Amino acid sequence: MGAAIAARNQGPALHRPRRRRFNHLPYALITPASLAIFGILAFPLGMLVYLSLQHYGLRELFLHQGTWVGLDNFRTILADPLFQQVVVRSLVFTVANVALTLILSTLIALLMLKVSRPIRTILMGGLVFVWATPVIVAIDIWQWMFDYEFGVINYLLTQIHAGNFIHHNWFDNPFQGFIVITVVVVWGAIPFVTITLFAALLQVPDDVLEAAEIDGAKPWQTFWNVTVPILKPIFLIVISLSTIWDFQVFNQVYVMLNQRPSSDYFVIAVYSYRESFGITQYGLGAAIAVVMVLILIVVTFFYVRQTLQTAEIGA
Amino acid sequence: MIAPGTAHQGVRVGRGRTETRAGYRINLRGRTGRILADITGLAVFAVMAFPLYWMIATAFKPGRDILSLTPKWIPAPITLQNFQDAIERPFFFDDVKNSLFVVGGTVLISLALAFLAAVAVARFGFKGRTAFIILIIGVQMVPLNALIIPLYLMLDQVGQTDSLPGVIAVYLAVVLPFMIWTLRGFVANVPVELEEAAMIDGCTRVEAFLRVVFPLIGPGLVATAIFGFIQAWNEYIIAYVLLASPENQTLTVWLASFTTNHGPQWGPLMAAATLTGLPVVAFFLILQRWLAGGLTAGAVKG
Numbered sequence: 007m008g009a010a011i012a013a014r015n016q017g018p019a020l021h022r023p024r025r026r027r028f029n030h031l032p033y034a035l036i037t038p039a040s041l042a043i044f045g046i047l048a049f050p051l052g053m054l055v056y057l058s059l060q061h062y063g064l065r066e067l068f069l070h071q072g073t074w075v076g077l078d079n080f081r082t083i084l085a086d087p088l089f090q091q092v093v094v095r096s097l098v099f100t101v102a103n104v105a106l107t108l109i110l111s112t113l114i115a116l117l118m119l120k121v122s123r124p125i126r127t128i129l130m131g132g133l134v135f136v137w138a139t140p141v142i143v144a145i146d147i148w149q150w151m152f153d154y155e156f157g158v159i160n161y162l163l164t165q166i167h168a169g170n171f172i173h174h175n176w177f178d179n180p181f182q183g184f185i186v187i188t189v190v191v192v193w194g195a196i197p198f199v200t201i202t203l204f205a206a207l208l209q210v211p212d213d214v215l216e217a218a219e220i221d222g223a224k225p226w227q228t229f230w231n232v233t234v235p236i237l238k239p240i241f242l243i244v245i246s247l248s249t250i251w252d253f254q255v256f257n258q259v260y261v262m263l264n265q266r267p268s269s270d271y272f273v274i275a276v277y278s279y280r281e282s283f284g285i286t287q288y289g290l291g292a293a294i295a296v297v298m299v300l301i302l303i304v305v306t307f308f309y310v311r312q313t314l315q316t317a318e319i320g321a
Numbered sequence: 322m323i324a325p326g327t328a329h330q331g332v333r334v335g336r337g338r339t340e341t342r343a344g345y346r347i348n349l350r351g352r353t354g355r356i357l358a359d360i361t362g363l364a365v366f367a368v369m370a371f372p373l374y375w376m377i378a379t380a381f382k383p384g385r386d387i388l389s390l391t392p393k394w395i396p397a398p399i400t401l402q403n404f405q406d407a408i409e410r411p412f413f414f415d416d417v418k419n420s421l422f423v424v425g426g427t428v429l430i431s432l433a434l435a436f437l438a439a440v441a442v443a444r445f446g447f448k449g450r451t452a453f454i455i456l457i458i459g460v461q462m463v464p465l466n467a468l469i470i471p472l473y474l475m476l477d478q479v480g481q482t483d484s485l486p487g488v489i490a491v492y493l494a495v496v497l498p499f500m501i502w503t504l505r506g507f508v509a510n511v512p513v514e515l516e517e518a519a520m521i522d523g524c525t526r527v528e529a530f531l532r533v534v535f536p537l538i539g540p541g542l543v544a545t546a547i548f549g550f551i552q553a554w555n556e557y558i559i560a561y562v563l564l565a566s567p568e569n570q571t572l573t574v575w576l577a578s579f580t581t582n583h584g585p586q587w588g589p590l591m592a593a594a595t596l597t598g599l600p601v602v603a604f605f606l607i608l609q610r611w612l613a614g615g616l617t618a619g620a621v622k623g
Contacts, residue, residue, distance in 0.1 A: 031526075035441035036453055039434040039497050046494030047460050050471035057471060070478050114365055120358035129362050132370040138605030139373065140555040142573045143594040147376045150587050158375060158392045196369070246462075254464040257557050261577050275466040282470045283562065295467035306462040313458050 051299070057292035064286045072289065079293035088269060089277070089294065096253060096274040099184065103252040104245060106192050111199035111244075116229070118204050130201070137197035145261045148190045152176050177263065180270035190258050195251070199244050206240040207233070239316050246309035250302055274298045376598075379591040380404065387588050403592035410589070412567045416575040419485060419564075420554060423571055426489040427553040428546050431496050435545060438497075439504035440530065444513075457498040465495065469562050476563060483565045491563070492553045500545040507541030508534060547604045554601055572597050 058079055060072030083089045114133075118126055139147075151159050160171040177183040210233055218228045234241070256275040263271055272280065274294065282291025379387055381399040407413065442450060472491060473482065481487035511534050519529040560571045567575075576597050579590050 029445065029447065032441040032445035032447040032450075035437040035445075039438035039501060040453070040456075042434060042490070042493050043456070043460055043497055046472070046491055047463050047468065048456075050468045050475060051463060053471035053475065054467060057474070062474075067474070067477070117358060117362055117365065120355070121362040122355060122359055125359045125362040125366075129366050132366045134606065135373055135602060136369050138551075138602040139598055140573060140601055142555070142557050142577050143376070143598045144372070146576065146579070146590055146594045147372045149585070150379065150591060151372060151375060153585070153587070156388050156390065156392075156587070161390075161392055193369070193372070250462055250464065254466045256466050261557070265577070275464075278467070279469065279558075283473075288470055288474065292470050295464075295470060298464060299467050302462070302464055306459060309462055310455060310459045314455070 054292050054295055054299070057289055058296045060289045060292075062288035062292070067286065067288065075289070079289050080296075082290060083293050083297070088272070092272045092274055092277045093297070095272070099188075099255070099273060100249055100253045103188055103191050103195070103255075104248045106188065107195045107199055107248055107252075108241075108245065110192065111196050111203055114196065114200045115203040115207055118200075119207060133197040133200055136193065137201070139194070141194065141257050142261060144190060144194050145258060148186065148193075149262060152186050180268075183263070183271060187255075187258050187262055190262065191252060191255060195248060199248065202244055203237070203240065206237050210236050239312060242312045243309060243316070246305050246312070249305050250309070253302060253305075254298060376591050376594055379587060380595045382588065384588055403588035404596070406586075406589040407593040407596065410575075410579070410593070412570070412575060413593075415568045416570050416572050419569060420572040423485055423488055423492065423560075424550050424553040426486070427492040427496065428549040430489070431493050431500055431549050432542060432546055434493070435497055435500035435504050436542070438501045439508050440534075442501065443505045443508035457501050460494075461498045466558060469558060472559070473562055482563055483569055485564075485569065488560055488563050488571075491559050492549075492556065495556075496549045496552050499548060503545050503548070504538065504541050507538040511537045543607070547607055550604055551601050 057072065059074065059076060060066070061075045061078070062072040066072045114129075118129060121129065151157050154160065154173055154175040160174050163169065163171040176186050214232055214236070215228060218232045223231065254275045255273055256279065259267055259271055259273055259276050260279070267276055275298065278291045278294040278298065280291075281294060282288045378394075378396045380403050381396040381401075382393065383398065383400045383402065386393045386396070438453075441447070442454065476482045476484075476487045481490075515533050515537075516526075516529045519533045520526065524532065555573060556571075557573045557577060561574050561577070564570045564574065567578075570578075576593055579586075579593055
């Protein structure tokens with residue numbers, strides 16, 4: 007237990023709180039880290055908002071100075087039908103990916119409770135390897151597997167008579183392209199979520215489960231009425247994290263489409279990138295990013311509150 | 322009852338329980354259920370692991386076996402030609418060097434900063450402590466992809482685009498919050514009495530820390546260092562935006578540009594992907610137990 011807590015709860019410090027000198031040491035200790043975090047994350051976040059209120063194109067980039075335009079950028083993007091499409095697409099994509107990740111991970115975590123020991127070790131090993139795979143590597147692998155000419159997926163789908171997939175190009179049709187992207191995202195996300203849920207499942211007290219079964223609850227009822235409520239904090243944390251990651255998805259779209267995605271594939275992070283670095287409208291790009299941050303702030307608030315409660319620090 | 326970050330404990334507790342749970346299930350369901358579960362488990366493993374197998378298998382196949390309409394499931398004969406082609410691609414060694422420099426810089430600096438901050442949070446009750454904790458938890462959620470524009474323009478103004486120190490600075494801020502949070506748990510687990518004993522024996526507070534606490538949190542330092550390594554090694558978009566010239570780029574950027582420049586050459590590409598993933602996998606295997614427990618330890622009260 008930390009000294010801070012110990013001191014507060016137990017002892018000597020409680021009797022003489024006023025006589026203690028002001029202690030500079032902890033502030034000195036957190037200053038370097040705070041500066042780095044503030045300078046690189048918090049300050050740019052402020053600057054992002056500031057940029058979103060400016061016209062900042064090539065000329066401004068050259069002069070290092072934007073022109074103030076108020077809310078013009080926001081008016082522009084809100085009136086832009088492509089932007090509305092992109093936001094809706096991102097939201098749908100996020101919901102689908104988070105739901106798929108969660109359902110599959112929960113099933114695998116439950117399965118891991120039931121399998122025998124060697125199988126659990128093998129399964130865990132597989133998950134860890136997938137977890138460790140760098141995103142860019144994963145994208146390359148799936149690109150190869152979904153290759154229209156020699157890809158193993160087209161071969162297998164044709165073999166099991168799911169249809170004629172010979173020379174089928176998945177990226178001709180954006181909907182099918184997004185299926186591939188979803189596969190890559192969910193495949194990459196499953197290990198973390200599964201292992202987290204599995205670790206949490208192990209902490210569900212056996213006596214509670216036993217009691218439910220003695221009372222005649224079916225396994226499904228036990229899971230829904232006993233396990234899920236106990237694991238609710240973990241589910242909430244995992245859902246907020248997945249939402250944050252999937253809503254700002256960039257690599258899996260941008261690199262998957264060989265760094266030249268057509269506008270049918272724009273999700274919000276790709277659109278923001280494209281406006282800023284593709285057509286050098288940094289103000290517009292910033293405004294789009296601000297919208298992304300605003301949507302995510304809601305989720306973040308939820309996450310921070312839950313983590314603090316879980317850690318029993320804010321309480 | 323303490324918090325996440327006491328991850329190593331959480332996982333150990335978990336392992337103890339696994340066995341009771343397993344035994345209890347056998348009585349309940351019998352043998353058939355178990356065998357069915359095992360088969361499903363193997364099937365899930367096959368689906369999850371196949372892409373990785375396919376990457377490695379492809380990397381060792383000669384070209385004619387890769388470009389065949391009926392896939393060759395097992396690479397025979399095997400060849401190292403793809404690996405040779407991959408590392409002979411321009412800028413491979415430059416970019417490996419850059420990646421190592423960025424990773425090394427990020428890990429060393431962030432470890433020092435995170436250790437100091439973790440000590441402050443774990444050992445001192447000070448005004449603003451809760452605010453600091455909220456900051457480090459909240460800041461992890463800032464969508465990095467949204468910050469690329471201001472980061473690029475900031476670094477552009479001070480002439481640090483296309484330079485590795487600029488990238489290191491960004492990575493520092495990205496890995497620090499998690500590192501502080503994790504190390505905090507490790508420091509908090511070292512009994513204060515040990516330090517006090519050292520101080521009674523004549524150590525100053527700082528000496529007590531360096532001689533007593535520092536060695537005891539070794540595993541925590543290793544875990545956070547590996548975390549920093551993986552993050553910095555894998556990162557793509559910041560490096561892609563900030564580093565313009567190919568001789569200044571990192572390995573992930575090199576790998577991502579593999580397809581675009583010359584069209585897909587699957588053999589060398591898979592060899593390159595294998596090479597890029599290898600160090601991460603090695604380190605990740607060590608780190609995994611700390612990551613897994615981090616979120617869940619203490620979250621469920623028994």
